[in-house]
Structures are given as structure tokens and as C-alpha cells.
Amino acid sequence: MGGATVDEAKERLSAAEFHEWLLYREKHGSLNAGWRIERLLAMLCALVVNRTGGYKDGTAAGLADFLSYQMPDHGLSIEQAIKQWH
Structure with a gap:
């Protein structure tokens, strides 16, 4: 999510967007x-x-x-x- 590597994802996703994706995954799964x-x-x-x-x-x-x-x-x-x- 957000990139090919963890470092890329950290660069591209804000903490707020990351939080939104966590909520989505928690509700809808993988x-x-x-x-x-x-x-x-x-x-x-x-x-x-x-x-x-x-x-x-x-x-x-x-x-x-x-x-x-x-x-x-x-x-x-x-x-x-x-x-x-x-």
C-alpha cells in the first residue's frame, strides 16, 4: 500500500491516509x-x-x-x- 517498499510508502502516504487505509482493512479485510x-x-x-x-x-x-x-x-x-x- 503506497509503494513498492516500506520506505516508498512512508514517503508517499501521510499518517492520516495510512490511518484511513488501516480502518478500511479492518472493516473490509485484505x-x-x-x-x-x-x-x-x-x-x-x-x-x-x-x-x-x-x-x-x-x-x-x-x-x-x-x-x-x-x-x-x-x-x-x-x-x-x-x-x-x-
């Missing part, structure tokens, strides 16, 4: 189109499994069952991320 499509398909797969009775052992399907990759949770709040940005 900016990566491939991951967004994969997540939508995983939601559809989980819905189909759950609407047809779930797994044989009676448990419900979740997104993680159908995602090949999950974004790691770095545990950073928006405020912490902004501090790291400066």
Missing part, C-alpha cells in the same frame, strides 16, 4: 483480490456444508476449513500500527 475471492468461496463452501447437515460427526464447517492461507493476526491495534509507521 486488499489482495485473490484472498478476497478465496474468502468468498470459503464462505460459500461453509454455507453449503452447513445447510446440508454439516460434517458427518455433527460439527459445523467454518471458513478456516476451506481457506488455503489465512492472514496472520499480528495483534496490532491501529494506534500501535501508526506508532510503528512513524
